[in-house]
Amino acid sequence: AAGVIQSPRHLIKEKRETATLKCYPIPRHDTVYWYQQGPGQDPQFLISFYEKMQSDKGSIPDRFSAQQFSDYHSELNMSSLELGDSALYFCASSLFAGAAKNIQYFGAGTRLSVL
Amino acid sequence: DAKTTQPNSMESNEEEPVHLPCNHSTISGTDYIHWYRQLPSQGPEYVIHGLTSNVNNRMASLAIAEDRKSSTLILHRATLRDAAVYYCIRSSGTASKLTFGTGTRLQVTL
Numbered sequence: 001a002a003g004v005i006q007s008p009r010h011l012i013k014e015k016r017e018t019a020t021l022k023c024y025p026i027p028r029h030d031t032v033y034w035y036q037q038g039p040g041q042d043p044q045f046l047i048s049f050y051e052k053m054q055s056d057k058g059s060i061p062d063r064f065s066a067q068q069f070s071d072y073h074s075e076l077n078m079s080s081l082e083l084g085d086s087a088l089y090f091c092a093s094s095l096f097a098g099a100a101k102n103i104q105y106f107g108a109g110t111r112l113s114v115l
Numbered sequence: 116d117a118k119t120t121q122p123n124s125m126e127s128n129e130e131e132p133v134h135l136p137c138n139h140s141t142i143s144g145t146d147y148i149h150w151y152r153q154l155p156s157q158g159p160e161y162v163i164h165g166l167t168s169n170v171n172n173r174m175a176s177l178a179i180a181e182d183r184k185s186s187t188l189i190l191h192r193a194t195l196r197d198a199a200v201y202y203c204i205r206s207s208g209t210a211s212k213l214t215f216g217t218g219t220r221l222q223v224t225l
Binding site: 031042105106 | 157
């Protein structure tokens with residue numbers, strides 16, 4: 001079965017550069033989530049989209065922005081990168097089935113290293 | 116924020132059952148209990164979820180206390196591939212985001 005696809009898998013950037021992470025959800029899934037996992041930490045919710053509209057926002061820095069496109073894929077844009085942005089970034093998708101019941105399927109993640 | 120409490124780590128021998136506890140004493144009546152796990156170097160993976168009744172699927176069982184203040188994830192026969200961090204997550208109202216706590220790191224030994 002098709003899974004959530006994230007690209008690139010690894011990304012190396014320097015401070016103050018920009019980065020774009022892409023996420024392709026499971027076909028027919030209408031909701032996309034972004035999570036950040038720092039070294040030795042637990043995943044933290046950043047932002048989500050339902051039917052191409054932002055549905056929830058977590059602790060996402062103002063330097064980051066995201067959107068969901070008409071084909072439901074999503075991109076996380078990160079500007080003015082800082083060393084502290086080095087982390088694993090996971091995308092998850094779900095088919096909205098009532099907020100409390102939805103099952104999220106995660107991609108393998110993008111490992112961002114900021115030098 | 117939705118809060119759950121889990122032991123930091125647990126150990127199990129292979130082929131034995133594992134009971135992973137979770138405390139969610141402030142849970143509201145409409146909150147679901149979700150369990151996800153994260154294997155090393157992988158994204159989190161859904162395991163099971165429930166509301167009031169005990170639940171079973173091919174991966175695990177979920178036993179929910181009658182007062183819903185705690186639950187237990189049961190792996191019936193642990194294998195080395197079950198070594199992971201297990202997260203007990205309480206949904207919060209209409210929000211569908213997952214709020215990960217510290218989870219329980221399960222070690223499985225031969």
